[in-house]
Amino acid sequence: MIERTPQQAAANGNYSGLVSARGVDLDQLEPxxxxxxxxxxxxxxxxxxxxxxxxxxxxVVLRFKAGTTQDSLQPGLAALTLYMLDEGSRRYTGAQQAERMERLGAIMEKQIRLEHATLSLRSLSTKTILEPALEVFTDLVAQPAFPAPALEKIKRQLVQHNVSRExxxxxxxxxxxxxxxxKGHPYDNPLGSTIQGVDAVSREHLRAFHQRAYSASNLEMVLVGDLALSEAQAIAQQISQALPQGWSAVDLPAVPAATPATINVEQPGASSAVxxxxPMNVPANDPEFQALVxxxxxxxxxxxxxLMVELRQRRGLTYGIYSHASPLSSGGLFTIEWEVAPRYVQATQELVTxxxxxxxxxxxxxxxxxxARKQLAGQLLRGIAQNxxxxxxxxxITRQNQPEDHLNGYIERIERLSPADxxxxxxxxxxLNYKVLVSVGPRVVQQQLPATDQ
Known part of the structure; x- marks a missing residue:
């Protein structure tokens, strides 16, 4: 349930194959x-x-609006539903699914986030491989059996995973x-589950949630690769027809008004996470979001x-410090994160602020x-270098509800932004009046920052 950060920058073009970023002069980058x-x-x-x-x-990537925010009355239901999909269907056992995928050399991955559940399939395009891989993939997504022995196993694994995360x-x-x-919003449980919620989930709950959240009308699909348009259309139709029909997730409520806070969590360790x-209530498709990126x-x-110059190069306080503009459909966060020796938590918080x-x-x-433009262009090129x-x-980009020209106009848009903008x-x-400061680590006497090296 750990979120991977996707590339936030993208640009589109016409490929018979995908391009490599190697050797590209970013000062001369053409659209x-x-x-x-x-x-x-x-x-x-x-x-x-x-x-x-x-x-x-x-x-093939399937992204359903079936994330943990859709099960706030039963925390754990969305995660258990996703994790149970490859534990057996009405046609195959979980072992048979795995054996068939392995024999075909196909790779399936799944991931749960706050707002979405995602499943992906990577396969060779040869029909004798792709067609049976798609058949198994579609079957496990559309016709899960939710076997009782597997449910108890997955429940234990989910609880252990959450304990490990904390x-x-x-x-x-x-x-x-x-x-x-x-607080009080579906976003307020980033783990996506509780022990009580997980314990309460039954097979009947899983079936009901799947029937709604894994509906074809609750799905966005992406296909990239060695296919003609007609072949891609046939695959999309095959998958969507096999799924439950006629349900779509409702929009999440607005986030509550922000309040500042300083939160210190005492936890043993050699370093502290800070x-x-x-709060950054700027949707990703807002023209101003790219300026924040x-x-x-x-x-x-x-x-x-x-920040890297101040904390690492000049003072040697941390290996890395990173900022992120993270959009959500109902709000978002601008965050800065680093690890530091426990005695410098307060001093580095003051310096970063x-x-x-x-x-x-x-x-x-x-x-x-x-x-910064060069860095984003480099991220873009790496992002399109592989299928x-x-x-x-x-x-x-689909999740962010970006306009149709988002990719083609991306580089031009970031070029237009000035320092004043x-x-x-x-x-x-x-x-900054609403900043939240969090530290997790041992409680020690705080010290002033060490002298800089210049």
Missing amino acids: LRTQVQTWTTKAGTGVKFVEARGLPIVD RRPSLRARSEAFRHLF LVAL LASEVLGSGLESR AVLRDFIEHGPTQAELKL NSLAALLTE IRAIMQRRLD
Whole structure:
């Protein structure tokens, strides 16, 4: 249930195969053109498809609005439903599913997040391999049996996984920030489950949740690879027709008004995880969101970022410090995260806050902004260099409700943003009066920062 951060930047173009980022001069980067075909199946599934003939591989990604925020009355139901899908269907046992996938060389992955449950299939495009792989994949998604012995096993594993997550200082810090900022909202349980909720889930609950949340009309699908458009359309129709029909998730409520807080969680360890979080109620498809992504690149991405220079290069306090602009459908967070010796928790919190305040007040320099654009362009090129990463990127763009021209116009849009634009948007969208400071680690006497090396 650990969230992977998808590429937030993307650009589209026309490929017979996908391109490599190696040897590309980012100062001379021309707009990329990938032809993305979009349509909606008869069952109501939205589909995006990119034909990529360079390798005999097909990637299929299914993203259902079936995340943990859909089961707030029974925390654990969404996760258990997803994890039980490959434990057996009405046609195959879990062992048979696994054996068939392995024999075909196909790879299936699944992931649960706050707002979505995602399943992906990667297979060779040869019909004698792709067709049986799709058959097993479709069957396990559409016709799960939810066998009782497997349910008890998955329940134990889920509880153990959550206990393990809470022991990891960085994940605990993020969880505490969510619990405070989103108290009373479906976002306030980032683990997605509770022991009581997991214990209460029955096979009947799983079947009912699956019938709703895994409906074709609650699904966005992405296909990338060695397929003609007609073949992609047939695959999309095959999957969507096999699924339950006629249900779509409702929009989540607005997040509560933010309040500031300082949260210190005592936990043994050699270092402390520290986090600064600011509410950022800016949807990813808002024109101002990209300015906040650029700001995050300048502030805490790479060795030359402001925070890395201050904490690592000048003071040797941490191996890395990173900022993120994380959008959600009902709000979002701007976060800064680092690990530090426990005696420097308070001092580094003060230093990071001071750097952030100065950055919001004055904005980036032109040189910093130029470097940030290069970094985002590099992320883009890496994101489209392989079928599966492009599929993940298109899936994220769909989740964000980005406009049709998002990819093609991406580079041009970030080029238009000036330091003054970014400063104005930060001042409008980021308010330090609502910051939440979280630390997780041992309680020790606090010390002043060490002298800088310059």
